[in-house]
Amino acid sequence: MSERPGGVVLRACLALLRAASRLVPAHQRERWLGEWEAEVLHRWRWLEGRRSLGPREQVDLARRVMGALPDAVWLRRQLTADAELIHDLRHGFRVLKRDGGGALAAATVLALGLGASTAVFGVVDALLLRPLPYREPDRIVTLWQTHAKRPGQLDDVSPANFLDWRERLRAFEHVAAANPYAYDYTGGAEPEVFFAIRVSEGFLEALGATPMLGRGFLPEEYRAGRENVALLAHGLWRRRFGSDPGVVGRTIPLDGTAFTVVGVLPADFEPRLLPTAGERGIFTPHVVEEHNKKVRGTGWWNVVARLGQDVTPPQAQQELDVVAAELAREHPRTNSGSGIRAVPLAEHLTAGVRGPLLLLLGAVGLVLLITWSNVAGLLLARGAAREGELVVRASLGASRGRLVRQLVAENGLVAVAGCGLGMALASWGMDVIVALSPVDVPRLSQVGMSSRVLAFAGVLALVSALACGIAPALRFSRPRPFASLKQAGGTAAPALSREPLRRGLVVAELALSLVLLVGAGLLVRSFTRLVAVDPGFRAEGVLALQVFAWDRQQTPAARARFFEETLARLAELPGVGAAGAVSRMPFIEANIGIRSTLQIEGVPELPPEQAPRVFLSTATPGYFPAMKIRLVAGRLFDARDAAAGRTVALVNEALARAHWADQSPLGSQVILRFEGKPIRAEVVGVVASVRHERLERAPEPEAFLPHAQTGFGSMTYVLRTSADPASLTEAAKQRIRSLDPLLAFYRTASLRELVSKSLAERRFLLVLISSFAAIAVLLAAVGLYGLLSVLAIERRREMGVRMALGAGASDIVRLVLEQGLGLVAPGLALGFAAALFATRALAGVIYGISLVDPLTLALVAALIGFVSLTACYLPARRAGRVDPCVTLRSE
Amino acid sequence: MNITYPTALVLEAIASGSHHGFDIMDVTGLPSGSVYPILRRLEHECFVRARWEKHEIAQREGRPPRRYYEIERAGSAWLQTARRRFRLLAEAVARPRRLKPARAEG
Numbered sequence: 001m002s003e004r005p006g007g008v009v010l011r012a013c014l015a016l017l018r019a020a021s022r023l024v025p026a027h028q029r030e031r032w033l034g035e036w037e038a039e040v041l042h043r044w045r046w047l048e049g050r051r052s053l054g055p056r057e058q059v060d061l062a063r064r065v066m067g068a069l070p071d072a073v074w075l076r077r078q079l080t081a082d083a084e085l086i087h088d089l090r091h092g093f094r095v096l097k098r099d100g101g102g103a104l105a106a107a108t109v110l111a112l113g114l115g116a117s118t119a120v121f122g123v124v125d126a127l128l129l130r131p132l133p134y135r136e137p138d139r140i141v142t143l144w145q146t147h148a149k150r151p152g153q154l155d156d157v158s159p160a161n162f163l164d165w166r167e168r169l170r171a172f173e174h175v176a177a178a179n180p181y182a183y184d185y186t187g188g189a190e191p192e193v194f195f196a197i198r199v200s201e202g203f204l205e206a207l208g209a210t211p212m213l214g215r216g217f218l219p220e221e222y223r224a225g226r227e228n229v230a231l232l233a234h235g236l237w238r239r240r241f242g243s244d245p246g247v248v249g250r251t252i253p254l255d256g257t258a259f260t261v262v263g264v265l266p267a268d269f270e271p272r273l274l275p276t277a278g279e280r281g282i283f284t285p286h287v288v289e290e291h292n293k294k295v296r297g298t299g300w301w302n303v304v305a306r307l308g309q310d311v312t313p314p315q316a317q318q319e320l321d322v323v324a325a326e327l328a329r330e331h332p333r334t335n336s337g338s339g340i341r342a343v344p345l346a347e348h349l350t351a352g353v354r355g356p357l358l359l360l361l362g363a364v365g366l367v368l369l370i371t372w373s374n375v376a377g378l379l380l381a382r383g384a385a386r387e388g389e390l391v392v393r394a395s396l397g398a399s400r401g402r403l404v405r406q407l408v409a410e411n412g413l414v415a416v417a418g419c420g421l422g423m424a425l426a427s428w429g430m431d432v433i434v435a436l437s438p439v440d441v442p443r444l445s446q447v448g449m450s451s452r453v454l455a456f457a458g459v460l461a462l463v464s465a466l467a468c469g470i471a472p473a474l475r476f477s478r479p480r481p482f483a484s485l486k487q488a489g490g491t492a493a494p495a496l497s498r499e500p501l502r503r504g505l506v507v508a509e510l511a512l513s514l515v516l517l518v519g520a521g522l523l524v525r526s527f528t529r530l531v532a533v534d535p536g537f538r539a540e541g542v543l544a545l546q547v548f549a550w551d552r553q554q555t556p557a558a559r560a561r562f563f564e565e566t567l568a569r570l571a572e573l574p575g576v577g578a579a580g581a582v583s584r585m586p587f588i589e590a591n592i593g594i595r596s597t598l599q600i601e602g603v604p605e606l607p608p609e610q611a612p613r614v615f616l617s618t619a620t621p622g623y624f625p626a627m628k629i630r631l632v633a634g635r636l637f638d639a640r641d642a643a644a645g646r647t648v649a650l651v652n653e654a655l656a657r658a659h660w661a662d663q664s665p666l667g668s669q670v671i672l673r674f675e676g677k678p679i680r681a682e683v684v685g686v687v688a689s690v691r692h693e694r695l696e697r698a699p700e701p702e703a704f705l706p707h708a709q710t711g712f713g714s715m716t717y718v719l720r721t722s723a724d725p726a727s728l729t730e731a732a733k734q735r736i737r738s739l740d741p742l743l744a745f746y747r748t749a750s751l752r753e754l755v756s757k758s759l760a761e762r763r764f765l766l767v768l769i770s771s772f773a774a775i776a777v778l779l780a781a782v783g784l785y786g787l788l789s790v791l792a793i794e795r796r797r798e799m800g801v802r803m804a805l806g807a808g809a810s811d812i813v814r815l816v817l818e819q820g821l822g823l824v825a826p827g828l829a830l831g832f833a834a835a836l837f838a839t840r841a842l843a844g845v846i847y848g849i850s851l852v853d854p855l856t857l858a859l860v861a862a863l864i865g866f867v868s869l870t871a872c873y874l875p876a877r878r879a880g881r882v883d884p885c886v887t888l889r890s891e
Numbered sequence: 892m893n894i895t896y897p898t899a900l901v902l903e904a905i906a907s908g909s910h911h912g913f914d915i916m917d918v919t920g921l922p923s924g925s926v927y928p929i930l931r932r933l934e935h936e937c938f939v940r941a942r943w944e945k946h947e948i949a950q951r952e953g954r955p956p957r958r959y960y961e962i963e964r965a966g967s968a969w970l971q972t973a974r975r976r977f978r979l980l981a982e983a984v985a986r987p988r989r990l991k992p993a994r995a996e997g
Contacts, residue, residue, distance in 0.1 A: 041954040067923025
């Protein structure tokens with residue numbers, strides 16, 4: 001096309017056409033403009049050629065060009081709603097492609113936030129929210145003994161109490177007891193431990209579960225003589241019996257007795273009532289032994305019950321209180337102060353994970369808030385850049401609703417992209433969470449992308465699209481024509497720096513990420529404190545093998561001899577430095593914690609209820625060197641402490657401090673109770689206190705008796721080796737089996753593994769909250785960086801002028817930095833204030849430091865400060881490099 | 892598509908040899924704000940087909956190529972019906988009002 005200079009009218013006409021073309025749906029715009037321009041130019045040339053280009057003709061032409069506006073508006077309107085949506089999406093896509101950076105950032109931010117929250121929701125849903133796979137799961141409760149002296153603690157139930165409850169309670173349909181058990185299975189290639197639950201009558205009925213194959217237990221099978229029947233759990237049936245339905249009706253050897261398999265339970269039947277390791281593969285009827293029927297003082301049973309029809313939980317609790325009061329009157333020695341508490345099964349099963357999961361949910365909520373504010377911020381920035389376009393469209397008659405729809409559609413695209421990516425992240429994140437979880441969480445296997453999780457993610461995505469899209473849409477669909485049009489040429493974005501919304505978002509992001517960071521910092525600090533704790537032993541290079549050697553060594557003397565001989569053989573293994581055995585093994589799951597009253601000769605005797613209680617263990621001489629437990633005073637066990645020898649005992653430092661204060665316990669006579677019998681022993685040594693079960697739990701008073709004098713059967717072998725402990729496992733098992741080929745190993749693990757497992761829950765929280773904190777800080781930095789970049793661009797002209805007037809690059813950098821710090825400072829202040837409140841949620845998991853730990857706060861402030869400075873400095877440096885000539889010319 | 896007088900008028904103009912937007916305005920006397928939406932609708936209904944003028948013609952005249960409209964078979968059929976309704980349709984475009992400032996009519 002030739003550009004012969006036309007008159008003012010022609011130029012005005014062409015300009016108007018170009019402006020109006022902005023209204024035309026983009027896919028038709030070029031064609032539309034081409035048609036109009038061609039007509040106008042054709043007419044102009046034709047009139048020129050006829051030399052009849054008078055004012056009249058020019059006015060006529062201008063009128064015709066004015067008609068382009070209604071034409072353009074009409075074109076836009078005639079699109080149907082569908083076409084409009086498609087068009088909006090296509091337009092959005094193009095816009096996103098054009099400023100790919102901002103959109104990509106928004107989608108990534110959204111993916112991170114949605115991914116994290118969906119993953120956590122997936123876990124929370126599977127573990128806490130989804131109903132249990134039993135009939136009417138809301139009616140299933142667990143019953144516990146409580147004691148006025150130990151508020152909040154739930155105790156296992158004693159057999160005599162259980163029998164009375166079952167007889168007297170009317171509010172429940174079935175009251176059944178379960179207790180964990182382990183059978184030695186000798187039907188396979190080598191002896192194996194089958195973890196089992198022995199159940200009383202009504203157990204399956206209380207849970208409302210029915211076997212998948214075969215039948216449940218018959219009433220007569222809960223009586224002696226008929227009790228050798230078993231139900232298999234699905235997992236064990238699949239693993240050990242190859243999912244063979246023919247196993248029903250067959251007999252299997254358990255503890256040397258033939259048990260008939262009567263049924264197989266369904267896959268989702270996972271009635272973990274106790275926090276013990278491993279799946280429970282076998283269920284057998286529990287015939288209550290005569291001697292147990294009278295035991296009321298010690299409890300080890302778990303009771304499950306089904307609420308009767310039309311009975312409300314408060315009514316049931318009322319009856320429980322009445323029965324507890326009756327029993328306390330009838331058996332004051334054991335039951336005074338004792339109560340009964342019903343805890344819904346679902347709540348009981350998730351007791352261990354509820355706290356951490358709710359914390360995580362809170363953390364992820366914060367991440368989600370940051371995400372949304374960040375995405376909204378990014379989209380606000382994009383909206384600002386397009387305000388010019390929107391103003392033109394609004395001035396030319398585009399309705400506000402139309403503009404809102406357009407912007408929401410655009411941002412919807414960002415949400416869809418972010419969501420897709422987020423789902424992938426969530427699915428991966430759930431795997432990570434499951435891998436990190438403390439092992440014994442029921443229903444962990446069910447965590448995954450269920451329809452509920454997808455629905456949740458969908459709702460989040462929708463909310464994201466609306467929340468992130470609507471704020472900018474409402475803000476920019478009501479453009480301020482004068483303010484915007486005054487900034488001629490549309491090169492300068494409207495003054496976003498005076499935009500309180502976006503500044504507020506960045507300040508909020510900084511504050512929220514600081515809260516998470518303080519939380520993560522506290523967790524890291526307490527974790528490092530915790531692993532630095534001296535447990536009283538050296539965990540490296542120790543192998544533990546737990547056995548229950550009661551069946552074939554039936555007298556104490558035989559058991560004492562068996563352990564002596566097996567230990568002698570183990571000590572010969574190459575690489576083994578020391579070998580011993582103990583009844584109460586630190587950090588092993590099935591901890592045999594026997595409590596005994598303690599009476600010291602020469603000290604006035606207290607009534608039994610008030611007598612001090614200590615943990616009582618039995619150990620072989622090799623145990624202490626194998627664990628490297630320090631001898632504080634006196635001597636360890638040795639060959640003198642044989643069955644026939646003088647009865648002796650060791651005490652730990654905690655016990656010595658508690659009862660002998662500054663004096664030496666050596667030589668004192670103590671009376672302990674072991675297996676129901678009083679034992680009078682002389683204290684010959686004091687050993688360092690050892691922590692049990694958890695590193696944060698302070699050592700408790702503990703006394704040891706020599707194994708040779710007790711002949712106890714539930715023992716854990718402890719081998720100290722210079723090699724990798726796990727590599728020794730098979731050789732050690734063979735040495736022990738050379739004396740008892742049928743002995744099964746209940747648990748084998750390195751001590752390091754056992755200690756590490758006790759930290760699993762903390763590690764879980766720590767890793768996840770730290771990741772969330774990292775995400776949050778990253779997002780806040782992105783938000784800060786984005787805002788400052790926009791600010792710097794807005795003030796380009798001002799900076800150009802300043803530089804032209806002699807300001808140096810460093811002055812400009814300082815200018816932008818000052819602006820950034822004006823956001824960082826309130827963010828930090830707000831964040832610290834919020835952190836003081838929010839970290840109270842961590843009170844239960846913080847160890848060894850205060851919730852207002854100065855070091856953590858200082859480190860967090862330094863980290864946030866550094867990240868923020870970097871986020872501020874990059875745009876500042878860019879602003880400092882601005883060439884004033886270029887800036888001023890472009891205006 | 893509703894049979895309205897302006898629509899019929901535009902179609903009649905195309906049928907009788909006015910192929911470009913501004914020429915159609917000239918012969919029908921309709922303003923551009925009416926002619927173009929009608930053209931869009933006719934095109935959408937496949938009553939007319941729009942093409943770009945040959946590039947050589949445009950180059951020779953030193954301007955961009957114009958878009959011209961031709962009547963299609965469906966358009967002709969529809970025009971027959973419209974002609975029965977608006978008797979004076981053919982006469983209305985037979986007397987071109989060239990170069991007159993267009994006043995809205997009909």
